[in-house]
Amino acid sequence: MSAETLTMAKAINEGLRAALANDAKVLLMGEDIATLGGVFRVTEGLKAEFGETRVIDTPLAESAIVGTAIGLAMRGFRPVCEIQFDGFIYPGFDQITSQLAKLTGRHEGNQSFPVVIRVPYGGHIGAVEHHQESPEAYFAHTAGLRLVSPATPEDGYWMIQQAIASNDPVMFFEPKSRYWQRGEVDRSGEPSALHASRVVRTGTEVTLVGHGAMVATLLQAAEIAAEEGTSIEVIDLRSLSPIDYDPILTSVQKTGRLVVAQEAPGSASVGSEVAATIAERAFYSLQAPVLRVSGYDTPFPPAKLEAVYLPDADRILEAVDRSLAY
Structure with missing residues (x-):
């Protein structure tokens, strides 16, 4: 089929x-x-x-x-x-x-x-x-x-x-x-393992990691960055528990930089766990601190303010710039 x-x-x-x-x-x-x-x-x-x-x-x-x-x-x-x-x-x-x-x-x-x-x-x-x-x-x-x-x-x-x-x-x-x-x-294809994270765009300078709706935003940011001469790798977590860290570790060993993005508030979050684990397990590969981009630590705002609350490509690219500045 x-x-x-x-x-x-x-x-x-x-x-x-x-x-x-x-x-x-x-x-x-x-x-x-x-x-x-x-x-x-x-x-x-x-x-x-x-x-x-x-x-x-x-x-x-x-x-x-x-x-x-x-x-x-x-x-x-x-x-x-x-x-x-x-x-x-x-x-x-x-x-x-x-x-x-x-x-x-x-x-x-x-x-x-x-x-x-x-x-x-x-x-x-x-x-x-x-x-x-x-x-x-x-x-x-x-x-x-x-x-x-x-x-x-x-x-x-x-x-x-x-x-x-x-x-x-x-x-x-x-x-x-x-x-x-x-x-x-493709219904006739072979699916990835349920709990496997996956590289959805290859790059060499910065690794971006996210899940769910954020993956499309990360890909948008990577496209903009490419037009400006920056090569970004994007990883879709897919599984939040357990998390498959191997593709992230391999990517960070190559790029030396990691930005984790999510819609949820940043404190005590999935992004926090990814950031802490990579800092622990890939410390000597990192050329800059792991950075996080997230929703704010507030209740989700009224609809008119959601564009301010939710991370967009600009906020992600600002974090990319900060990472590259180290």
Whole structure:
């Protein structure tokens, strides 16, 4: 089958369709995901194809959604929960961090809990409070959870299927601002490993690292820098827990410089962890301090100010200039 051009939302939809077709134990659960197809239409058409017992509209109760999914997983099902927006996840936080993350360990590995929690996250959509947050660090800090975030339709298609096939709980963070991004999806190809980071642009002078929607911004910055004569390498983390450091270390050994960018606030974040680990493991390769570009340590602002809050190519290039100045 030749590659086809899909939006990120449609690619994830097709990945969910493939998982439902391949395994009768896969169930989808969430608020308005069945009849409506979800607020972003990521699950559109799946109820009509697989029925209301496998694509299920739930009450507006995130704790109940996750708790029910845990019970289903104990009975051999593979539930996929949708949290409608990132900022709505907190009512389910206790079920995720105190129960789901710990149950395999509590059973000494004898019971698996293959639950996927889909979380549309991040900014750039001009939404109101609780609709544009980046809560991934809370869950990356929680042992027992796996976290991934696709940056392209191709990864959206394959990674959702890989997450569902995992016997561990997986938090699947979907950059909602990229839902309408189009890209090629090759259903006959071989996907990258679920937890592998990947070089998406080669360069020699500075390494840029990010995840989710930030990857497109990093590539934009790299294009601008190339026009000005600076060669930048861009790495897509793809997995936030565990993090695959080998491509980052190899890149930093070549470039000697690293800038880490993310939409989330900078303190105690995924970017902080990457910066600390590279400073620890590649200290003698670095020609400049590891620099971070992030959202500010404030609540996400009203929509009119999101362009000020979120890192753009200019802020990333300013960090590149500072790194090169050392």
